[in-house]
Amino acid sequence: MRRIGPLLLLPDPNPSGWWAVCVSLLALVGACTAAGGVFWAYGVSPLVAYRVIAEGTFLDSRALPEVVRRTIPLLLVGTGLVLAFRAQFWNIGAEGQLLSGAVAATGVALFSPLPSGLLVPAMLAAGFVLGALWAALPAFLRLRWGAHEVLTTLLLNYVAAYGVEWLVHGPWKGPSMMGFAYTDLFPEAAWLPVLAGTRVHWPTLTLGIGFAVFGSVLLYRTVLGFEIRMQGENPEAARYAGISPAKTVLAAALLSGGAAGLAGVGEAAGIHHRLLSPGQVSMGYGYAGIVVAWLARGNPLGAIPSALLLGVVFTSGDVMQVALRMPFRVTDVFNGLILLFLVGSTPLLQTRIRWAPVRSKPAPAPGGEGWTPSSRPS
């Protein structure tokens, strides 16, 4: 317990939702301020930068669909990572899982003999499965031999990226692409439908929102969800309660990997309609998903507004690239700073601030001699 002026600071390990929102907003303000410093170092006035961002995102009605289409992969990846982090499965390999999903979708779209009506469902299913398998490998390595997933999931991102690189330069390189490192365009039956005049591929958006709702129900209304939460919060207690870490870790890995795989299907079949170099397929959604999950504070439904916010960040990256000729890397600065300020604000989050001015000491009562401190009214 500490005191700053009239404010009393009490430790509070379970802060209210409102306080969490307030602290998160404060962290966002801090991150934007710090990012302004980076823009200044780059030679762009922060005020100009933020005016350009505001004009290109909030004040432009045409920007909303772009924000939403950026939100789709972020929502899928972020929700999955919420579940993974709740189970203390440190999956930072969503980037690779997303790429696997895109590869699976491409394989089905270009090389399967399925009738056109079945193409899209098959692509989504294949994307989910391959993404889930890409995450299941590190989960297995951890459960069987204790290899820590932070490193294995991350290293698999590089493996997946070079794998995609190899496919588009080698065996899957499209004959009709005139030497570019792309696959051929998907047949139109394999394109995800979009809302008219936008790039919002709505089936994936629906899946994302549905997955957030599903995640929330799973986490708070089912036995498996209870086990995941318990495993995440107190592994010792979970072990004594007979909860199998294999079950919770695998569930978290499969769900987060599968969701990232779906995001990859969305990017390949909804935006590009082909497979291309890994940097263009993903733009770093897998890493930004970590920020989404952290901003959601462990709540799957919280991933919806968080993903939308990060969607604004990615759209800002586009806007700044066009208007200020800044590299798209600027989104990394934003994402990293947001995450840094969010995690740095944890002590503030776990503090309850109460207004409790120190009352001025009562004047000694006349004839009050002989009073002992213990008899003073409290």
Add this chain to the structure above:
Amino acid sequence: MDAVLATFLRALAFGTPLLWAALGEIVAERSGVVNLGVEGMMLLGAFFAFATAQLTGSPFLGLGAAGLAGTLAALVHALVCVRLRANQYVSGLALGMVGAGIAGLLGRGWEGTPLGKALPELSGITLSGLVLSGLVWGFLYHTRWGIALRSVGESPAAADAQGVSVPLVRSLAVGFGGFTAGIAGGFLSVAYRPSWTEGMTAGMGWIAIAITVFSGWDPLRAVAGSLLFGTLFHLSFRLQGVVAPELLKMAPYLGTILALTLTTARRGSRIQEVPEALGVPYVRGER
């Protein structure tokens, strides 16, 4: 014979940044703090080394700038997870993103430019990396300060009771880790491949963290680990005529996963090599 020697020298050159980065991470983790931002600190080091060397004409000043940039970045991590006791994984990941972002942003104008005056590939940096691993080993196991640092990583409460300042020791250790990661990045941009390209560290920071783990937090064994992965990286360039280059480039990452799995599997139950308090923030008065 010449081919073997040549391969060894190339592996030594490629292993140098891995060794420098791993040594710093070993010291930081020995004090109980994981820093997953090595990749970001290396990129900052690489960029600031390149920019400074290009502007002043001195690669040595460049290396100094790299060390400074890495240290400052690491101190941010120390502030967040030692002083504010936040989650070390997330703070490190955030640092990695910020580092990559800032280096990519500020370095845009220099993208692809060759460095005017560079250091030779095998220079004092490689040699001093080897010397440094001996020094770190001697420091950790044979000095009072090293024992204090290790006890902070094993049992911070006991160290605290002995009058060792846990936050100070951890911050210094993390700062040292940033310094060496910065030098590792600087080596890449002023000596190994004297130029600046965005993302030029290509996951080496992560491999350095993996080396930390499978060397059992031992600076001398880290030398062997760095040489091993230096060889792997080198071979993945040499064999490009035989196998598709993209597939070869996977080799170091797959090799790292394999090595990690094998060491943790072999270590099995005797995991006492792991610093006991690794990843756990220290709050005085709590168990």
